[in-house]
Amino acid sequence: MSRNTLTSRRYKRRSPVRDFFHRLTRNKGACVGLVIIGILIVILIFSFFIDYKDVTKQDLSNRFLKPSWEHPFGTDDTGRDLFLRTLYGTRYSLSIGFGATFLAALLGVIIGSFAGYYGGWVDDVIMRLTDILASIPAMLLGMVIVSILGGSVRNLIIAVGICSVQYYIRITRASIMAIRGQEYVEAAKVIGMSDTKIIFTQILPNAFSPIIVTFSATIGIAILVSASLSFIGLGVSVPMPEWGALVSSGRNVLRTAPYLSAFPGLFIMITVLAFNIIGDGLRDALDPKMKR
């Protein structure tokens, strides 16, 4: 018996989650990205304490003020404080980014799994449709959908989500197809595992990491597309201080007051960048083959 108690200490369950966080936090880029997103979330929470009246308050005697302590990002053509407006706009970019990406992931993973599992004509039909979807530039597709549905946060989520769906269909299908043919799936069959158990314990966990990586990367794309749509006036309705809309409203005075476009533009850029470098970090961290 003493031997048994000894051996039971020999097998240490290596927690895949802990291994994952260990690898992620060792990646400097991913840490920077995480810090930026953390700051954005703080800003987001903080922005709920901003009074919407302050955001829209016009002060015609203080138009086009340069950045100062009082107005860190300056004021716009009607004297509204750009700092408050930009902070307030965080909610639009983040909710459209996350919302559209969730939508795309949900649809794409389901559709892609069908294509990957069943193959044959199901796969053919799905992939031809995906090809068609992918051949239309995201901006154009977004413009068409928003002009049909009308501009609102919800419709922007739908439009931008549909633009990203193709990535999830492809990545899910590809990883499920690759894993389905792997010998370890056969090996699981030989030891008597049922198909459902194989799918959940052998195939999906191994198909998951490319999907998560795609998730992070497409949030960036979604934020960019939604900002671009707002920039050309097709996004959320005008008074809302969405970042893309802010960049857009500053473009007429780009020469005299460049800060009006620059600050919200900087927010877009940094946010997109942060999600992308987190995506890279995730790809490495989710791969158990990476050195711990």
Add this chain to the structure above:
Amino acid sequence: MQDDVILEVRNLKKYFKTNSGIVHAVDDCSFTINKGRTLGVVGESGCGKSTTGRCILRLIEPTSGSIRFKGQEITTMNRRQMLKVRKNMQIIFQDPYYSLNPRNTVYQSIVAPIKQNNLMPGASRAQIEERVLELMSTVGLAERMINSYPHELDGGRRQRIGIARALAMEPEFIVCDEPVSALDVSIQAQILNLLQELQEKRNLTYMFITHDLSVVNYFSDDIVVMYLGQIVEKAPARELFDNPLHPYTRALLSAALEPVAGANKKRIQLKGELSSPLDPGDECRFAKRCTHHCPECNCGTPKLVEVSPDHFVACHLVKQLT
């Protein structure tokens, strides 16, 4: 006891429908394996060896034919019956890198069959761990590797995990699908020794698949030579090496043997490409590459005939060859 047949395969066929035609991956193959013996299955890559092995385990469904394992017909079994039989038949895969789930540690890989089949009902965690450690030591894996992931180990050790996983089920019959082909030559011998040792200790029966005749020579009792889905020669190992009859077997052997100084035996070269068993015609499939080829070879697929006791050859010119 030696003549105790454990596996009997009759007229096994597996056709794959593809866009370019029907692939006759396994075409009318028959053989038997006796308990405690090893049947070597040899042939170039793509000749249907793996497909045969997978059909026997019903990892893929045979197109037609009969497979009897310990007297029971398994091709008509339902899922539940098949699960029971599979406890007795296992497979060791060619590439231990792909046959192990990259997310599972050594412990998780080896414990999976035990937990899945409830092989140790009521056992404590410590007892199960003890069993895993015992299996690890059987296949020569050090205890300290219990928490390692496959990618942290070399090919030989990974293959040992695959063997331990198969042994956990206590099978009587194991299909070894090129178990050493993906390994360094220096490690091949270790794994082959291990397999042989296990066979002696546990009276295991092997179907040993390989494209390398020198490997099969190592411990096969009988050898089946396959070419494009068909068996072209079948004989006891010694007989096959001493007296190969089929032109393809001769070519394989002369390619495998080391050239000996002063030997006046000419090496026969295998010329031409291996075609694929895609919609084959009714002719000898080896005809395009055969040095003995003559017009009658194109008339009908040659049948396996017994030229001497237990020695079968499928060639139209078999009388001239003997």
